[in-house]
Amino acid sequence: MMSEIVVLSGSPSESSRSESVLKFIGSLLIEEGFSVTHISIRDLSKDVLFNGEFNSPTVKDVTKLIQEAEGVIVGSPVYKSSYSGMLKTLLDILPQDVLEDTPVLPLMTGGSSSHLLALEYALKPLLASLKGLNLKGVYLEDFQIDKTKINNPIIHTKALERLTKQVAYFTKIINSKQTNILL
Numbered sequence: 001m002m003s004e005i006v007v008l009s010g011s012p013s014e015s016s017r018s019e020s021v022l023k024f025i026g027s028l029l030i031e032e033g034f035s036v037t038h039i040s041i042r043d044l045s046k047d048v049l050f051n052g053e054f055n056s057p058t059v060k061d062v063t064k065l066i067q068e069a070e071g072v073i074v075g076s077p078v079y080k081s082s083y084s085g086m087l088k089t090l091l092d093i094l095p096q097d098v099l100e101d102t103p104v105l106p107l108m109t110g111g112s113s114s115h116l117l118a119l120e121y122a123l124k125p126l127l128a129s130l131k132g133l134n135l136k137g138v139y140l141e142d143f144q145i146d147k148t149k150i151n152n153p154i155i156h157t158k159a160l161e162r163l164t165k166q167v168a169y170f171t172k173i174i175n176s177k178q179t180n181i182l183l
C-alpha cells in the first residue's frame with residue numbers, strides 16, 4: 001500500500017527557503033515510494049484565511065488530505081521568534097483533532113540560531129494541540145540553505161545529515177505503523 005504524506009508550508013513568501021527544503025524532503029519521500037501532496041498556505045485565498053471560512057471547499061479538501069495522510073510534515077519560517085501567523089490562520093480553521101494519530105515532522109528555518117527553540121516551544125505545542133505525534137524535527141539556519149538549488153537546497157553538510165536522519169526516522173515510523181495495521 002502506498003502511504004500518503006502531506007507536506008504543509010506555512011511561509012507567505014513566494015520564494016521561500018523553508019518551502020524549498022520541504023520540496024526537497026518531498027522529493028526524498030517520492031524516491032522512497034511515498035505519495036506526496038504539497039500544500040502551501042499560499043494556495044488558500046486571502047478571504048478564506050482572513051475571514052476564517054472553515055466551511056469553504058478548499059478548507060474541507062485540505063482537512064481531508066491531512067486527516068487521511070499517514071504522515072504530515074509542517075514547515076514554517078521563524079517570524080518574531082515563533083511560527084508564521086499565516087500558518088496559524090490556516091491551522092485555526094481546521095478541526096481541533098486534525099492530526100490525530102499522525103506522525104508529524106516539524107521543520108523551521110530561521111535567520112539565526114537565537115530562535116532555535118521556536119521549534120520546541122512554539123511549533124511543537126501547536127501541532128500537539130491538534131493531536132499530532134511530534135517527531136524531533138529539524139531547525140535550519142538561512143546560511144545552510146540556498147533556495148535557488150532546486151534539487152537540494154541544503155548546502156551545509158551537517159545540516160543535510162541531520163535532516164536526512166530525521167526524514168529516515170519519519171519514514172521508519174510510518175512504515176512500522178503500516179506494518180502493524182496490516183498484521
Ligand SMILES: Cc1cc2nc3c(=O)[nH]c(=O)nc-3n(C[C@H](O)[C@H](O)[C@H](O)COP(=O)(O)O)c2cc1C
Binds near residue numbers: 012015017109112115
Ligand atoms: C517578518 C519576519 C520576521 C522574522 N523573524 C525572525 C526571528 O524572529 N528570528 C529569526 O531567527 N529569523 C527571523 N526571520 C528570518 C526568517 O525566519 C528566515 O529568513 C526564514 O528562513 C524565512 O523563511 P521563508 O523564506 O520560508 O519565509 C524573520 C523574517 C521575516 C520576514
